[in-house]
Amino acid sequence: MQASATNYEAIEYYRERFGIRRAVLPRVLSLAQVEHTIAHTQCEIEVFGYGSLCVMVEGRCALSAFATGESPNCQGVCSPAKAVRWEPLPDGMRTRLNGFLIDEFHGDERPGYPTLCKGRFAVDGATYYALEEPTSLNTLDLLPDLLRIGVAAIKIEGRQRSPAYVAQVTRVWRDAIDRCAATPQAWRPAPAAHAELDRLSEGQSQTLGAYSRPWR
Amino acid sequence: MKLALGPLLYHWPRQSVLDFYADVADAPVDIVYLGETVCSRRNELRWPDWLEIGAVLAQAGKEVVVSTLALIESEADLRLLRKIAAQERFRVEANDMGAVRLLARRAEGPPFVAGSTLNVFGPRTLAHLHARRAGWLRPNCRAKRSAR
Numbered sequence: 564m565q566a567s568a569t570n571y572e573a574i575e576y577y578r579e580r581f582g583i584r585r586a587v588l589p590r591v592l593s594l595a596q597v598e599h600t601i602a603h604t605q606c607e608i609e610v611f612g613y614g615s616l617c618v619m620v621e622g623r624c625a626l627s628a629f630a631t632g633e634s635p636n637c638q639g640v641c642s643p644a645k646a647v648r649w650e651p652l653p654d655g656m657r658t659r660l661n662g663f664l665i666d667e668f669h670g671d672e673r674p675g676y677p678t679l680c681k682g683r684f685a686v687d688g689a690t691y692y693a694l695e696e697p698t699s700l701n702t703l704d705l706l707p708d709l710l711r712i713g714v715a716a717i718k719i720e721g722r723q724r725s726p727a728y729v730a731q732v733t734r735v736w737r738d739a740i741d742r743c744a745a746t747p748q749a750w751r752p753a754p755a756a757h758a759e760l761d762r763l764s765e766g767q768s769q770t771l772g773a774y775s776r777p778w779r
Numbered sequence: 780m781k782l783a784l785g786p787l788l789y790h791w792p793r794q795s796v797l798d799f800y801a802d803v804a805d806a807p808v809d810i811v812y813l814g815e816t817v818c819s820r821r822n823e824l825r826w827p828d829w830l831e832i833g834a835v836l837a838q839a840g841k842e843v844v845v846s847t848l849a850l851i852e853s854e855a856d857l858r859l860l861r862k863i864a865a866q867e868r869f870r871v872e873a874n875d876m877g878a879v880r881l882l883a884r885r886a887e888g889p890p891f892v893a894g895s896t897l898n899v900f901g902p903r904t905l906a907h908l909h910a911r912r913a914g915w916l917r918p919n920c921r922a923k924r925s926a927r
Contacts, residue, residue: 565898566876566898567875567876567898568875568876568877569850569851569852569875569877570851570852570856570857570875570877571877572851572857572860572876572877572878572880572881573851573875573876573877573879573880575880576876576877576879576880576883577876579880580907591850591852592852593852596852596853599853599854620849620850622898623849623850623896623898636898636900637898637900638900
């Protein structure tokens with residue numbers, strides 16, 4: 564079961580009461596907030612670095628439980644495979660989650676795994692990604708900052724992925740981390756590493772997520 | 780059985796919120812949850828405003844509970860949380876485990892409420908919170924729906 568801690572008071576509570584040694588932060592904090600959190604806890608901090616971008620607060624999202632009765636917070640996983648239906652269309656695919664129509668793909672569109680947050684919905688007469696564009700998180704460019712502020716581990720999202728995908732992504736990241744740690748000042752992401760991660764990402768655009776908030 | 784009104788989740792203009800709670804003072808509810816729980820960037824009302832609304836509702840005979848933010852991100856959010864946890868005038872609803880940490884430390888004052896955004900899905904979690912002075916629970920109803 565997933566707990567939820569977004570700040571150091573919560574992390575310290577879990578550490579004092581349950582002796583936790585590492586906390587994974589949700590993908591909603593800015594880099595400065597992550598740094599501030601690390602500075603105020605004795606707990607190791609792990610952050611999401613690469614993979615699908617969940618805009619919801621991990622451990623708090625109620626969408627999957629609403630649709631399927633299961634979620635990582637209460638029991639099971641987000642959008643469990645047994646609730647997923649892929650319905651072929653003459654020129655594409657329709658995806659459902661526990662009967663709910665999540666999305667419809669035509670022609671060259673690549674069907675995505677149906678989670679409620681990444682569905683296209685009709686709102687005020689327009690059909691679009693009402694909750695979240697299906698972008699991928701890629702923090703490779705932030706690696707020197709993540710190392711500098713004391714992040715203990717970078718989490719690569721690998722759920723519902725093939726072993727081949729996991730092997731490729733982790734190889735790129737391991738190499739980048741080792742090189743960056745050796746010469747943090749001089750390190751720049753290798754174009755080849757970016758190219759490989761681009762190829763492996765969900766096929767859509769990539770983002771730094773909440774870590775970078777230039778609009779603030 | 781008592782009737783409770785949950786915290787206002789909408790982002791209404793200041794005057795609409797004030798008018799709403801003026802009406803609530805006359806409404807047949809026993810318990811009123813107050814405060815911003817959704818987004819710390821909303822500033823139509825500040826902490827002193829909520830205290831004032833709470834005082835008016837208490838005067839009208841309501842049991843007032845102050846609800847804390849569900850998503851606490853910044854030190855500013857934590858400063859407000861500490862202010863809320865330090866006051867003993869109203870009961871507090873803890874909506875994240877940081878709030879639980881601050882409220883569980885208090886030896887005095889009324890017990891707190893374990894809010895609906897805490898992950899309480901079993902009796903052991905409930906017992907843990909109860910042992911730390913959580914007086915009661917406002918559960919999150921996540922009923923299973925089906926499109927069929």
